[in-house]
Amino acid sequence: MLALALATVSSASAAGKLEIFSWWSGDEGPALDALVKLYKQKYPSVTVDNATVSGGAGTNAKAVLKTRMLGGTPPDSFQAHAGQELIGTWVVANRMEDLSSLFKSEGWTKAFPADVVKLISSKGGIWSVPVNVHRSNVFWYNPAKLKAWGVTVPKTWPEFLTTCTALKAKGVAAPLVVGENWTQQQLWENVMVGTLGADGWNNLWSGKLKFTDPKVVGAFTTFGKVMDCTNKDASGLSWQQASDRVIDGTSAFNLMGDWAAGYFTTTKKLAPGTGFGWAAAPGTTKVFVMLADSFGLPKGAKDRAEAINWLKLLGSKQGQDTFNPLKGSIAARLDSDLSKYNTYSKSAATDWKNSRIVGSMAHGAVAPESFTSAFGAIIDQFVAGKDSKGAAAASQQLADKAGIGK
Ligand code: GAL
Secondary structure (H helix, E strand, O other): OOHHHHHHHOOOOEEEEEEEEEEEOOHOOOHHHHHHHHHHHOOOOOOEEEEEOOOOHHHHHHHHHHHHOOOOOOEEEEEEOHHHHHHHHHHHHOOOOOOHHHHHHHHHHHHHHHHHHHHOOOOOOOOOOOEEEOOOOOOEEEHHHHHHHHHOOOHHHHHHHHHHHHHHHHHOOEEEEEHHHHHHHHHHHHHHHHHHHHHHHHHHHOOOOOOOHHHHHHHHHHHHHOOOOOOOOHHHHHHHHHHHHOOOOOOOOOOOHHHHHHHHHHHHHOOOOEEEEEEEEOOOOOOEEEEEEEEEEEEEOOOHHHHHHHHHHHHHHHHHHHHHHHHHHOOOOOOOOOOOHHHHHHHHHHHHOOEEEEOOOOOOOOOOHHHHHHHHHHHHHHHHHHHHHHHHHHHHHHHHOOOOOO
């Protein structure tokens, strides 16, 4: 019954309301705004409430969403990272509708890469519609500044530490800029991937490699040294403010997901290659740390038919090629029109095809929200005290509690 209902709801004349919920406000807004505009063109009689709670990586939005979901007033459709963030939180709690029939009727099981479909599937269901693929293991820099300092992008984390010393000697107090807690988690995961390799990283999340393993403890120590190369005011900086410091030459590098490319091109109007440069984070050249933003359909959505039309637009070629060129991400679909994308995104699309793909913890692909949100405190404590063994033991405890590797 439900399958039939999902497949048949689609009408260009749908009237009513639609509330979508995300953390894409302000500087993060233009790509979503373009998608909303397209929706309004297709469904002119629907009033769209584009509800946002600002804050990078959705740290604030996820808390508000929790209150609404538990209070029985879910938005019609909400942003969630493809993978464990949604599955380990709202799917296991039986709060989401299975979108399998929509995937079938829209031809999406073939339109998206099999690995992406696998990421959003569990218990025989498919739980959200991915609108993009972001890469989170990218080092951003200002080409003119690197030239002036006479440094190149380091290829490994030990090499980064040497470059850091060289830059400090040239008066660059914080060679690497970081921002608030989640950006430090993202840095941590890239030090891990760059040190343990793709297999080591995957083994952490399957439970084969313990956080207390000497290799992981050693990578924590490297992360501590990397943090010694960063700014002292990190906790007060948004990711955009951190990105600004690379462009204005305060710092040499920023490790950030490629929403930074969207910010540099769409908001700052900088040209890829000259206004900003990029490279894979140290030690991760042939690896693509991925995450995907997706939207799901909560049970009890008030405007279900409008929400399904929203999901259809998100998953369509037109929707993805409208959203992603502005966002810095690439389409999750396989048939995207690359001529619509800039040189950064074209290079990301090539790397997506030719790299080892692993999932991001900081952005919900490989770990449930219960791990990621609590891991922030471990990072804070580690950065303050640099106790690698203590942080590794606390991480393992948290992983056990979150059911990782079970
Ligand atoms: C990520 C999200 C991106 C971007 C970024 C910064 O978690 O997947 O689309 O919004 O946070 O807020």
